[in-house]
Amino acid sequence: MLLGAAGKGDSRWEQFVTISFENKKSKSRKKSRLIIQLLIGLSILLAAGSMAFMLGVNYYQMEILGSIVGIDGFSWFMGAFTAALITLMFGMFSGGSVLYHGKDLPLLLVLPLTQRELLVSRLILHYKANFILHTILFLPAVVVTILVHGISLSIIVAALVQIILAPFIPLSLSLVILHLFVKGKKHTRKGRESWAIIFMLTLLVVMQGLASRWMQSGMDSSNLENFAKSFGSVLQDMQRILLFPKWQMSMAIGSHTLVNGLYFILAVAAITIGAIYLVATAYGETVTRLWETSTMVGKHNGRPHRSYTGHYALEWALVRREYAIINEHSAFKMELYGEAVIPLILVIVYAISGVMGEFKVILEPFFVLDIFPLMITGALLLTASLSMMSGTSYSREGKLLELSRTMPLEGLSFVRGKMAAHLMLFYSTYLIFSLAALAIFKLELLHALWILPLGFFVVGSSACFGLAIDSRNPRLDWKLPQQAVKQNLNGVASMGISFGTIVVLAALGYLLTQRFGLSAFASGLLLVVPSACIWWLSWKLAVSGARTLCQAQ
Amino acid sequence: MVAIQSVTKKYGNSAKPAVENLTLTLVPGEIFGFLGPNGAGKSTTIKMIVGLLSQDTGTITVDGLDTLHEPVSVKQRIGYVPDEPLFYEKMTANEYLHFICEIYSVPYDVRQERIVRWAKRFSLHGVLDDQISSFSRGMKQKLGIVTALVHEPRLLVLDEPMVGLDPKSAFILKEVMHEFCEGGRSVFFSTHVMEVAERLCTRVGIIKNGSLIACDTFHALQERSGSGDLSLEQLFLELTDETE
Numbered sequence: 001m002l003l004g005a006a007g008k009g010d011s012r013w014e015q016f017v018t019i020s021f022e023n024k025k026s027k028s029r030k031k032s033r034l035i036i037q038l039l040i041g042l043s044i045l046l047a048a049g050s051m052a053f054m055l056g057v058n059y060y061q062m063e064i065l066g067s068i069v070g071i072d073g074f075s076w077f078m079g080a081f082t083a084a085l086i087t088l089m090f091g092m093f094s095g096g097s098v099l100y101h102g103k104d105l106p107l108l109l110v111l112p113l114t115q116r117e118l119l120v121s122r123l124i125l126h127y128k129a130n131f132i133l134h135t136i137l138f139l140p141a142v143v144v145t146i147l148v149h150g151i152s153l154s155i156i157v158a159a160l161v162q163i164i165l166a167p168f169i170p171l172s173l174s175l176v177i178l179h180l181f182v183k184g185k186k187h188t189r190k191g192r193e194s195w196a197i198i199f200m201l202t203l204l205v206v207m208q209g210l211a212s213r214w215m216q217s218g219m220d221s222s223n224l225e226n227f228a229k230s231f232g233s234v235l236q237d238m239q240r241i242l243l244f245p246k247w248q249m250s251m252a253i254g255s256h257t258l259v260n261g262l263y264f265i266l267a268v269a270a271i272t273i274g275a276i277y278l279v280a281t282a283y284g285e286t287v288t289r290l291w292e293t294s295t296m297v298g299k300h301n302g303r304p305h306r307s308y309t310g311h312y313a314l315e316w317a318l319v320r321r322e323y324a325i326i327n328e329h330s331a332f333k334m335e336l337y338g339e340a341v342i343p344l345i346l347v348i349v350y351a352i353s354g355v356m357g358e359f360k361v362i363l364e365p366f367f368v369l370d371i372f373p374l375m376i377t378g379a380l381l382l383t384a385s386l387s388m389m390s391g392t393s394y395s396r397e398g399k400l401l402e403l404s405r406t407m408p409l410e411g412l413s414f415v416r417g418k419m420a421a422h423l424m425l426f427y428s429t430y431l432i433f434s435l436a437a438l439a440i441f442k443l444e445l446l447h448a449l450w451i452l453p454l455g456f457f458v459v460g461s462s463a464c465f466g467l468a469i470d471s472r473n474p475r476l477d478w479k480l481p482q483q484a485v486k487q488n489l490n491g492v493a494s495m496g497i498s499f500g501t502i503v504v505l506a507a508l509g510y511l512l513t514q515r516f517g518l519s520a521f522a523s524g525l526l527l528v529v530p531s532a533c534i535w536w537l538s539w540k541l542a543v544s545g546a547r548t549l550c551q552a553q
Numbered sequence: 554m555v556a557i558q559s560v561t562k563k564y565g566n567s568a569k570p571a572v573e574n575l576t577l578t579l580v581p582g583e584i585f586g587f588l589g590p591n592g593a594g595k596s597t598t599i600k601m602i603v604g605l606l607s608q609d610t611g612t613i614t615v616d617g618l619d620t621l622h623e624p625v626s627v628k629q630r631i632g633y634v635p636d637e638p639l640f641y642e643k644m645t646a647n648e649y650l651h652f653i654c655e656i657y658s659v660p661y662d663v664r665q666e667r668i669v670r671w672a673k674r675f676s677l678h679g680v681l682d683d684q685i686s687s688f689s690r691g692m693k694q695k696l697g698i699v700t701a702l703v704h705e706p707r708l709l710v711l712d713e714p715m716v717g718l719d720p721k722s723a724f725i726l727k728e729v730m731h732e733f734c735e736g737g738r739s740v741f742f743s744t745h746v747m748e749v750a751e752r753l754c755t756r757v758g759i760i761k762n763g764s765l766i767a768c769d770t771f772h773a774l775q776e777r778s779g780s781g782d783l784s785l786e787q788l789f790l791e792l793t794d795e796t797e
Contacts, residue, residue, distance in 0.1 A: 317655035320648075324641040403639040406603055407656050408628035552607035552621060 036487070048136065055082075056140040063148050069235055073149065073253030079141020080162065080245040084170045087134045091174030094129045098122055099175075099279075100182055100287055115284035123276065127171060134167040142252075149253060158252035158261065168268050169244055172275035179279050182286055243267070314409075318417025319424065325396055329481035332396060336485075339387045340425045347436070360440070373447045373520045374509045376437050381458050381502050384430035388485050390422050390466030391494025394474035394549065395484045401476055404550075411546030415467055415539070422463035423456075430455045450524035454505075457531035461501055464538035466494035471545030501534055554708060554739040555579035555602060560611035562597055562763075571597040573763040575611070579708075579741055582734050586754035587743040590793055594763040595743040596636060599712050602741065603633045616707055629657065632701030636712040638693040642686035646677060646696055649685060650703055657704035671699040674729070675722060690717040698726060702733075709733055711742035715749060727753055747786035757785070761793050 059075035066074020099122045102108075108118060142159045149155070239246055244267065250260035326332045366372050394401060404414065434451045437443070470490045478484045485491060505527055512523035556578045563570040572594040579585050589595050600606040601613055604624045613620045615627045640649055647668065654664045672678045675695040680688070688696065694717040701709060709730070715723050730740050730753060744750055750757055751771055758768040767774055767788075774788055783791070 313655055314658075317652050321641060321652060324644050324648075327643045328641070400639055400641065402605060402635070405605055406628060406631075406633050406635075408625045409656065410625060550624070552601070552604050552624065 036489070040487075052136065052140050055079075055137065056144055059141045059144045060147075063144055065235065071235065071239055073145055073249045074235070074239070075141050075144040075148070076252055077239060077242075077245045077249040079138050079144075080166060080248040081242060083134045083137035083141075084166065084244065086137055087130050087167055088170035088174055090133055091126070091130050091171045092177055095126050095171070095174045095178050096181070098126045098129060099178065099283075105287060109288060116280070118287075119276075119280055119283045123175075126175075127167060130171060131167055134170070135163050138163065138166065145252060154257040155252045158248070158257065161261065161265070162248055162251070165265065165268050166244075166248065168272045172271045175275040175279050179275075314413060315416050315420055318413065319421045322393070322418055322421035325400065331481040332485060336387070336389050336425070339389070340429050343383050343429070343433075347433070363441075367441065370520050371509070371513050371523075372441070373443050373451070374506075374513065374524060376441065376443075377434065377451050377454065377524070378502060378506050378509070380430060380433045380437060381455060381505075382499070383433065384426045384455065384459050385462040385498040385502060386495045387422075387426055387462070387466075387498075388488070388491035388495070389425060390418060390463040391470055391491035392475075392485045392488045393418050393422075393467055394470045395476060395478070395488050395490060396481075397474075398476050398478055398484060401474065401549075409550070411548075411550045412543050414546045414550070415464070415542045418467055419460060419463045419542070422466075423459060426463075427456060427459045430459055444521075447521060447524065450521065450528055453528045454524065454531050457528065457535040458498075458501060458505070461531070461535040461538040462494070462498035464535065464542040465497045465501070466491070468538060468541035468545045469494050469497070471542070471549045474549070501531075504534075505531060554581050554583070554616060555741060556612075556614045557598070557602075558612045558614075560598075560601065560608045560613060562594075562601060562606060562608050570609075570763050572601070572608075572760075575760070575763070575765055577758055577765060577768055579739050581737040581739055583755045584730055584734055584740045584753055585742070586750035586757040587741065587760065588745075588747070588750060588757055588789060589743075589760035593760045595760060596712055597763075598760070599633075599710055599741070599743060603631055603710055604628055630707040632704065632706035632709045634694075634697045634701045634709075634711040634714050636716070638690075638697040640685045640693065640696065643684060645682050645684055646672070646688075647681040649696070650681075650700065653700050653703060659704050667703050667705075668699075671702050675699055675725060691719055691722065694718055695722055698729075702729070707738050709738070709740045709742075711740070713744060714742055715744060715746055723749075747784070747789055751785035759789060759792055767792055 059079050062078040063073075063075035066072065066077070071077070102122070142155070145155060239249075244264070247260045247264040247267070251257050251264055254260070326336055366375065369375070397404060431452070434448070434455060438445060438448060438451075473490065475484060475488050475490065508530060509523050509527055512518045512526055513520065518526070557575055560572060560575045561570050562572040575594075575598065587595050587598065597606060601608050602615065602620065604620050604627055607621055616630055618627050618630070620627045641652075644652065650668045650672075651664060654668070659667065668681070669678065672681055675698060677692065677695055677699060680692065685693065685696065694714070698711075698714065701711070714726060718726065727749070730742075734740055734755075754771070756768065756770050757774070759766050767777075769777070771785055774785075775783055778788055778791065
């Protein structure tokens with residue numbers, strides 16, 4: 001019953017239905033929303049499919065690598081290891097919410113439930129929440145093993161047993177880590193979630209970087225042979241030390257499948273029972289304590305608040321407000337900070353993993369072209385401008401927009417604050433990217449004279465067009481934060497306009513260099529003028545939109 | 554202080570106006586209680602005064618300033634407590650109050666003193682550095698009241714301010730409302746608690762179906778009804794025909 005109730009409240013399907021069918025008044029709107037949902041569904045399937053394919057390619061490379069160093073079924077080993085590692089990361093993130101900070105826990109704590117009933121229901125929810133992820137990560141390894149070694153009874157049995165039982169290992173570990181976290185006196189939900197997010201993002205980006213590297217080298221076995229020469233002993237050590245994936249692998253491939261299967265099952269049972277026993281010792285008390293301390297009084301209340309008091313104090317206050325709204329929901333944080341930061345982390349990972357060098361080799365023929373600085377700037381502008389930040393800015397406020405509208409401020413002030421928040425996130429990353437590009441591609445520093453102002457105006461106009469669109473028809477009646485960002489057509493429209501702006505500027509750049517024979521530097525400088533005009537127009541539109549929104553309605 | 558002149562407001566295609574031909578004035582130093590059954594038009598009137606809604610016809614002025622033509626100056630003079638408290642919940646109470654001070658241009662050197670003074674008055678001093686998301690409904694209501702007071706407005710507009718307040722806080726709020734008006738400033742508030750209105754208000758206005766059906770002092774209303782010992786609750790029920 002507890003599981004049913006939790007499932008009803010937390011069901012992804014229910015959320016999907018809420019998003020799709022919430023507006024029954026307008027048939028055309030309902031239809032267009034359905035089409036969008038269909039497209040989103042297809043995109044999710046495509047993304048999952050491509051992820052599974054990429055994993056499969058990587059596992060296949062691992063299988064070849066294993067055969068070179070004498071390990072049969074190494075893809076299975078790596079599949080089991082990868083699935084366990086990522087499930088552990090996600091388990092740490094979701095486990096805390098399910099076990100200790102669930103929104104329904106205050107309600108459940110007052111019901112006549114035993115500690116055991118509550119814990120069992122939460123553990124099953126924890127397993128349910130991570131089971132599919134583990135399976136998606138693990139299944140490509142099974143497919144690769146079948147392709148290489150052929151299908152057999154031991155492989156089928158091992159796959160079925162491991163799909164069901166293997167998630168218990170990372171999830172039990174996540175229980176132990178969470179238990180240690182919540183036992184700590186300084187534990188805060190924010191702190192734990194922040195660590196989990198940092199771990200998760202880093203792991204995802206590193207995996208993406210490594211995966212791209214494997215994709216780059218393709219199926220070239222000579223490359224793998226070199227790798228095996230260098231890291232063969234490391235792989236053999238890994239296989240010796242990491243007992244769980246080793247037993248999992250040997251359960252499917254090899255001569256002692258039954259014995260290894262028994263080892264695996266017994267070890268899973270032992271670790272699971274141990275972890276549950278540890279958590280169960282004081283589960284009820286811990287949950288109650290966490291809820292009590294969540295409203296505890298701070299130690300230094302009423303201390304003077306330090307804040308900037310200069311000429312732009314109002315704008316700075318509005319910028320802080322903008323980030324306070326983003327920080328209200330993890331969906332906003334993941335979407336917007338992710339848009340700004342993930343490309344940056346990817347560049348760092350690509351640089352470390354050497355993929356950047358390969359990009360450089362691919363781009364070498366273009367280096368000699370005079371328009372190369374314009375091309376690179378165009379690409380960087382696309383990265384910095386295609387964002388949902390401003391196109392959903394008013395929508396993200398939701399009910400809080402009423403609070404904004406009671407403030408004694410002109411629309412202009414809101415636009416200034418929102419644009420500054422946008423520039424802080426996206427122009428700063430553009431600055432880093434463009435300076436890095438100047439250094440990596442050994443371009444003359446003089447190009448910075450047009451690259452930086454051009455970026456300012458293009459990123460600024462992207463912000464203003466977004467604000468102008470969102471101010472005219474903000475989506476304020478959202479039930480789930482995703483509806484304000486991911487499901488918001490204003491964001492898509494503003495990205496479309498930003499894309500159009502860059503296309504127009506690219507066409508002008510082409511005309512200046514190819515038709516009029518101007519240098520890249522001169523063309524870049526000249527492009528600053530139309531970009532400033534576009535920014536001015538977008539600014540006017542954003543301010544007039546904000547003015548209308550602030551007016552009594 | 555507030556002059557509402559022949560104001561009518563209709564929502565969308567609705568046949569009946571939410572507020573119809575409303576005229577009332579609020580003089581400096583006055584506590585005005587705005588009473589009426591659910592859906593009578595109280596919140597609509599309040600939202601028009603604070604500049605959230607625009608009237609279809611008529612004018613509203615605050616301190617002689619038109620709410621539609623000089624909205625920023627009007628908002629600067631008003632402290633507003635909505636019926637449902639709204640905050641940026643990831644901010645601490647202290648951060649939020651400093652933010653409000655910045656928005657209302659409260660001089661930096663007096664901010665801290667005002668924040669601490671009002672927070673102490675409403676027993677929020679101990680939780681100023683806590684995130685607003687951890688506050689109970691009552692604490693949020695008190696924070697809303699402090700927010701409305703911290704920039705020292707000329708007019709205090711409160712929509713159902715007693716909801717969620719514990720008896721001590723409700724008592725303090727009543728004290729504060731009295732003190733607020735002593736300096737020639739005014740309070741306009743809506744309530745369903747007749748005892749509060751009876752004891753606190755200089756005048757009360759009763760609105761029904763969007764029209765003002767009575768507006769006077771409590772004693773004048775008693776006299777007009779012909780029975781000198783009726784309570785405000787009984788008068789309200791009589792006037793709004795809700796006794797049966």
